[in-house]
Amino acid sequence: MKRVGISQEFFGGMRAMAPLTVAVIPIGLVFGAVAASKGLSSFEATLMSVLVFAGGSQFVAMDIWTHPASWGALAFSALLVNIRHVLMSASIGTKMPAFSGPAKYAAMLLLADEIWAMAEVRAGENRLTPAWYAGLAVPFYCVWVLASLAGAAAGAFLGDPEAIGLDFAFPAVFTVLVMGFWKGRDTGAVLAASATAAVLAHQFLPGVWYIAAGAAAGVAATLVTNRHQEACA
Amino acid sequence: MTLDLDTFLAIVAMAVATVLTRMAGLLVIRFVAIGPQQKRALEAIPPAVLMAVIAPTALATGPAETLATVATALAAMRLPLLAAVAIGVFVVAVARALIGA
Numbered sequence: 505m506k507r508v509g510i511s512q513e514f515f516g517g518m519r520a521m522a523p524l525t526v527a528v529i530p531i532g533l534v535f536g537a538v539a540a541s542k543g544l545s546s547f548e549a550t551l552m553s554v555l556v557f558a559g560g561s562q563f564v565a566m567d568i569w570t571h572p573a574s575w576g577a578l579a580f581s582a583l584l585v586n587i588r589h590v591l592m593s594a595s596i597g598t599k600m601p602a603f604s605g606p607a608k609y610a611a612m613l614l615l616a617d618e619i620w621a622m623a624e625v626r627a628g629e630n631r632l633t634p635a636w637y638a639g640l641a642v643p644f645y646c647v648w649v650l651a652s653l654a655g656a657a658a659g660a661f662l663g664d665p666e667a668i669g670l671d672f673a674f675p676a677v678f679t680v681l682v683m684g685f686w687k688g689r690d691t692g693a694v695l696a697a698s699a700t701a702a703v704l705a706h707q708f709l710p711g712v713w714y715i716a717a718g719a720a721a722g723v724a725a726t727l728v729t730n731r732h733q734e735a736c737a
Numbered sequence: 738m739t740l741d742l743d744t745f746l747a748i749v750a751m752a753v754a755t756v757l758t759r760m761a762g763l764l765v766i767r768f769v770a771i772g773p774q775q776k777r778a779l780e781a782i783p784p785a786v787l788m789a790v791i792a793p794t795a796l797a798t799g800p801a802e803t804l805a806t807v808a809t810a811l812a813a814m815r816l817p818l819l820a821a822v823a824i825g826v827f828v829v830a831v832a833r834a835l836i837g838a
Contacts, residue, residue, distance in 0.1 A: 527819060545739045548748070555752035564790055565751060572743035579750035585790070586758040588783040593762025594771070612759040669830030672802065675794045676809045676825030678787045683813040685784035694781045695788045702789035703797050718789020719782060726781035727774070 510635045517639025520626070524618045525644045528559075529651045534673045535562055536655020541671075542569045546656040553652035557616060557645060560681070561585040563674035568712050581712045584719055592620045599627035607634050614641040616648075690729055697725035801832035 532553070539549035556562055561582040568581060593612050600608050611634070619641045626632050626640075685691060702718030709717070765771070771779070795806035809825030816824070 527817075530819060544744065545741075547740055548744050551740070551745075552748045552751070555748055556755050558755050560787070561751065561755060565747075567790070572741070573747035575743070575747040575750040578747045579754045582751040583754040583758065584786055586755045587786065588779075589755070589758035590761045590765060591779045591782075593759055594765045595762070597763045597766050608763060609760060612763060613756065615759045669805075669826040669828075669833070672794075672805055672826050672829040673822055675791045675802070675806065676822040677818070678791045679795070679806055679809040679825065680813040680818050680821045682784055682787045682791070683810055685787070691784055694785050698785040698788040699792040699796060702792035706793040706797065714793060715786060715789045718792060719786045722785020722788065723778050723781045725785075726777050730774070730777055 513633050513635035514639035517622075517626075517636040517641075518643050519639075521619075521622055521640045521644055524622070525647050528618070528644065528648055531559060531677070532648050532651025533655035533658070534670065535559065535566070536652040536657070537659030538566050538670065538674070539652075540656045540659030542566050543571060544569075544656070546653060549656035550649060550653040553649045556582065557614065557648065558582070558586050558589075559616070559648075560678070563677065564715070567674060577712050581715055584715050587719075589615055592617075596620060596623055596627065599624070599632055602631055602633045603637075611637055611641070614645055616641075616644070619644060690726060693725045693729050694722040698722035799836070801829050801836055804832050805829035 535553070536546075536549050539552070540546070544552075552562055552565070564581050564585050565578050568577060570577075593615055596615070597608065597612075600611070603611060619637075622640055623632060623637060626636060682695065698718035698721050701721035702714045705714035705717035769775075791806065794802050796803060805825045805828040808828040809821050812821035812824045
């Protein structure tokens with residue numbers, strides 16, 4: 505009886521996630537193809553998807569990839585790009601009473617944006633169980649890894665991604681994600697401060713410091729506008 | 738099927754950094770009370786980081802990239818992710834061909 509319940513939960517999560525699991529296929533293909541164009545082997549590109557499993561930071565890594573790879577710069581940029589996970593795991597962590605302590609931490613290993621969003625929706629309307637979460641996360645993860653592998657294997661034959669604009673796919677994905685974070689004028693201040701600081705730092709500083717500069721300027725902007733509003737209120 | 742040592746170290750370092758961010762939230766809610774000010778700062782981080790990543794491409798690379806970024810942003814207001822990305826890629830390819838960049 506309990507077994508049936510668990511598999512029902514698993515397939516329920518899998519069904520809820522299906523549209524996003526399909527949508528991640530082309531993104532994984534593009535990641536693999538660009539990784540190949542940056543000189544990563546199919547094995548290396550796939551290994552990154554297996555171990556990192558965070559599309560945004562993998563795209564950024566390809567943007568700043570050097571030979572030989574600079575692990576400090578890449579780890580630092582992954583930390584910065586993925587710092588949003590802290591807030592996401594803090595939020596979903598309060599909605600997991602059905603999970604044991606270790607299960608909670610295991611679940612966080614697969615906390616990608618899409619999985620987090622679907623888990624939040626589920627927790628809002630029903631009890632979020634480990635089986636449902638696994639149905640959500642595991643197929644999505646496997647598809648991401650396989651799509652990366654296929655993209656990397658095909659990428660070697662695709663040729664120069666710049667000629668067909670494929671190198672712009674990552675900045676385009678980020679642009680769409682930025683638009684998704686829009687919450688009014690405050691966001692405008694954050695984006696303007698971040699863009700200004702990033703362009704200046706990119707011009708005058710080496711490496712990926714422009715990401716840290718933009719992040720710091722954006723956070724400073726939101727705290728300053730908040731203080732201003734409080735002073736006016 | 739090759740694995741370069743520097744590449745392997747970089748991938749492991751990225752994985753460790755990413756796992757830390759995924760676990761940190763659970764530790765935060767165990768030990769820290771997040772007030773409105775802390776919440777605002779954390780909420781500003783994702784758009785600030787993403788904007789910083791695209792800013793050099795969007796604003797300081799060339800007219801084709803700037804045009805394509807604007808097209809993608811406008812498309813994102815109405816269309817799903819993949820359609821908006823496809824439009825951005827199409828615009829940058831056409832603009833580069835026309836401008837000759």
